[in-house]
Amino acid sequence: MTITLNNRTETIDADKLSVSELLNYKNFTFKLLLVKLNGNLIKKDKFSETIINDDDKVDVIHMISGG
């Protein structure tokens, strides 16, 4: 399937996968992440049950200290 991840086209060898699986696949191991799927905020406790499908738009934002 093909998704848009952080504004880049990404082709993944699967029909669908969960947010958790995508984060593992992309090695996003940062402890504080904000995930948006098609514009909707996905909270951490929903990462394993939220499914990403073909054509979906995913944004993963790293929370970084400093200010």
Added chain:
Amino acid sequence: MLIKLLYDFFKNNLILRTSSDKPNSMTFDQIKKKLKTKTVGIAGAGGLGSNCAVALARSGIGKLIIADFDVVSESNLNRQYYFYNQIGQIKVNALKENINQINPEVHITVHNTKIDRLNFPYIFSECDIIVEAFDKAEEKQMLIETALTEFPKKPIISGLGMAGYGNSNSLRSRQIDNLYICGDETSEISEDNPPLAPRVGIIANMQANLVLEILLNS
């Protein structure tokens, strides 16, 4: 004479081209008139919040709502908009005083409180835009998640990644729906990578610049 003619020709054409390239160009009086009707929320009055608030005040923003629970300490003075004689003062009060010295026309409401999921909607409900200006990643996450949940349409401008010095060109901004991010999205603060005035100031002003862009183009 020929040089003068050439000079006038290029001068006029350059001015014409500049104004036609920018359909939204406005005089400072027009900018101030529009900004005077707007309210911006500043969540955190540290390096990002204090500098961003000052830039917005200088630009003529109508109202600022500033929330922070901290007091000014000596270690803040390497990047935050406070003065030596303000050490020990409540940050939001000190910032209000400093902004009053720059532009007394700005209406400022301060909240000397720790922002959490419960009080956030009450403090910032009337804002046209919210600037996320916290220090800790956990707090940033709480604020962005709460803002996106409570106010799905309101623009929120976050600062992510500005520790250290140098590499100005790594500092950029991007938009994800109503969430805007300013920073390099990688430089985390640590003992060896402290937050310093130049890069923190760039991000604070980048946030203020985005506020102007959103408000003036709306």
